[in-house]
Amino acid sequence: MQMRSIVAAAILLAGGPLSAREALVGGTIIDGTGRTIENGVVVIDRSRLACVGSATECPLDRKTRRIDVAGKFVTPGLVDAHVHFAQTGWIDGRPDGLEDKAVYPYEATVAALRADPGRWHRSYLCSGVTAVLDTGGAPWTVTGPQTRDTDRSDRAHVRAAGPLITHGGRNEFYAYGSLKDEPMFLPMESAAQVRADVARLKAMGAAAIKVWYLDPPKGREDELDALLMETGAAARAAGLPLIVHATELRNAKMALRAGAHLLVHSVEDAPVDAEFLSLLKANDAAYAPTLVVGRNWSRATLSIATGEAATIDDPNRCADTAIMERIGKPQALHAAFLKDWGGKVTPFARRFEAVGREAYVMAGNLRAVRDAGGRIVLATDAGNPLTLHGPSVNWEMEAMQAAGMTPTEIIVAATGAAARAIGLGEATGTLERGKEADLLVLADDPRKDIKAFRSLTHVMRAGVLKPQSDLRVR
Ligand SMILES: [Zn+2]
Structure with missing residues (x-):
């Protein structure tokens, strides 16, 4: 718990005005090319990745702000x-x-x-x-x-x-x-x-x-x-x-x-x-x-036909609020459905x-x-x-x-x-030096089960790191 609050404090600091360089330290880096680096270092210089590798490959100077991600998993966005x-x-x-x-x-x-x-x-x-x-x-x-x-x-x-x-x-x-x-x-x-x-x-x-x-x-x-x-x-x-x-x-x-x-x-x-x-x-x-x-198309039609709202699996509370409201009221379109389909099954x-x-x-x-x-x-x-x-x-x-x-x-x-x-291979998609700093921090190991992307704790886009809880839509 103490460890977690230290991490939280460090991350909180990172949310303030950026020093030139910061580094995610101690996590397992899964770089998006198929390579994994245990106990790795990701150095971010403003919006770009300055170094991705082991502690020896990416030595840190004293001015670099360190964010401890030991026990966590770092992947590209x-x-x-x-x-x-x-x-x-x-x-x-x-x-x-x-x-x-x-x-x-x-x-x-x-x-x-x-x-x-x-x-x-x-x-x-x-x-x-x-x-x-x-x-x-x-x-x-x-x-x-x-x-x-x-x-x-x-x-x-x-x-x-x-x-x-x-x-x-x-x-x-x-x-x-x-x-x-x-x-x-x-x-x-x-x-x-x-x-x-x-x-x-x-x-x-x-x-x-x-x-x-x-x-x-x-x-x-x-x-x-x-x-x-x-x-x-x-x-x-x-x-x-x-x-x-x-x-x-x-x-x-x-x-x-x-x-x-x-x-x-x-x-x-x-x-x-x-x-x-x-x-x-x-x-x-x-x-x-x-x-x-x-x-999902069929589930939507079924929901409108029966008037029962579809269940939505939204583990990180990211679904748009206005759309969730409409999804919750399928009866609103029932008359149109009957008109279009003539009530035929x-x-x-x-x-x-x-x-x-x-x-x-x-x-x-x-x-x-x-x-x-x-x-x-x-x-x-x-x-x-x-x-x-x-x-x-x-x-x-x-x-x-x-x-x-x-x-x-x-x-x-x-x-x-x-x-x-999608034509952005030079800019993003992998954790490699020179690319945009777009990355995720996960609590669980995505190499064991892809469901680990539900355990998203932080998102970095263009070098700005945010706790997932700050990004929730609802
Ligand atoms: Zn399409």
């Missing part, structure tokens, strides 16, 4: 390679799924999101997430302060892809009223059109070109495959990575042939084969399993059946990609109904462990590999 700033974690952010304009008009939901640029960042830092990729949303997700002005210690790093190029656009649900000039979907209708889309995204400042490649309707496969290739070529010419939603094996292979750098979801419909694995490796592409989002039961089948296929595919030496990254699809910004990283990492990945493999997927996949 988590990187979530698939989030949506324009989605809330409840169905109010997915009007194409269900909307009651009299209850939660999407225009008002977006206005609330834009009015508070720090909103999801608070949930991220509270959960130990220090970098994210927004894989698609309206133009404001690229140009707005939520994702632009993030080079500071109270924000996660953000890269944002912006509007999605797709043949399955649903702008009528999203771009109505005051939002009509802010399309979330760009058309995939002709070669000239997709080239214009890519030029528009490049001019907007998008960090990647995202194609929402829903399964092509029968008869349009060749036409749409050709447009996917054209989009890939235009992205390459523009110097932007291609990232693709393609959840069927055939479409995922097509995405890789088009040059995809990141598959933002698992292949869900069939076991991946040797051809898929060799395409993935040839592109050096990253594979984002997103294991929990489908199940069949489509609903089918969806649950599919989720069960897909979970099994996704787990097998994750192991196959791992066994083939493919690059796997942590990705939640946060913002979708009941996949909450922040705490969903714990659920996703635990699902990856249940699917058969080892904790050490998951740590690499959730840090160094994910940072590289």
Whole structure:
């Protein structure tokens, strides 16, 4: 107990004005590359890592402020390679799924999101997430302060892809009223059109070109495959990575042939084969399993259908308060649900059946990609109904462990590999000299069980260390 209060006092000091250098001393360092240093030292110089190693490798001068983390575990901050700033974690952010304009008009939901640029960042830092990729949303997700002005210690790093190029656009649900000039979907209708889309995204400042490649309707496969290739070529010419939603094996292979750098979801419909694995490796592409989002969509629908609020597993109290309030009142959308589904159970039961089948296929595919030496990254699809910004990283990492990945493999997927996949590999993601000082302190050993990320005691972003209790959202 005395030890703990000394640590607490030292950390309290660290919260004051920074001396030039400080050091976390005596912890087990898991650096995000696969390396572990027992009884290590992490030296932080302002916002950067100045040295990471043993006591001999990183000698400390008398001016360096020491913070004792003996018995604790130091990891890089988590990187979530698939989030949506324009989605809330409840169905109010997915009007194409269900909307009651009299209850939660999407225009008002977006206005609330834009009015508070720090909103999801608070949930991220509270959960130990220090970098994210927004894989698609309206133009404001690229140009707005939520994702632009993030080079500071109270924000996660953000890269944002912006509007999605797709043949399955649903702008009528999203771009109505005051939002009509802010399309979330760009058309995939002709070669000239997709080239214009890519030029528009490049001019907007998008960090990647995202194609929402829903399964092509029968008869349009060749036409749409050709447009996917054209989009890939235009992205390459523009110097932007291609990232693709393609959840069927055939479409995922097509995405890789088009040059995809990141598959933002698992292949869900069939076991991946040797051809898929060799395409993935040839592109050096990253594979984002997103294991929990489908199940959460179904749980959200079930909650609205039954009127019973879903239970939320939020160990570190990081879920957004306003969204928790809406999740707690599913009855508010029951009338809209009855209108949309006509009270029929069949489509609903089918969806649950599919989720069960897909979970099994996704787990097998994750192991196959791992066994083939493919690059796997942590990705939640946060913002979708009941996949909450922040705490969903714990659920996703635990699902990856249940699917058969080892904790050490998951740590690499959730840090160094994910940072590289989202274009931030030079800046963050591993504990290496010169990188940004984004790191976590855990009480439990994450090499034994990935659940240890629930025992988060401190978060450092850009060299500023905070106790997790100070970052709680609720
Ligand atoms: Zn998504």
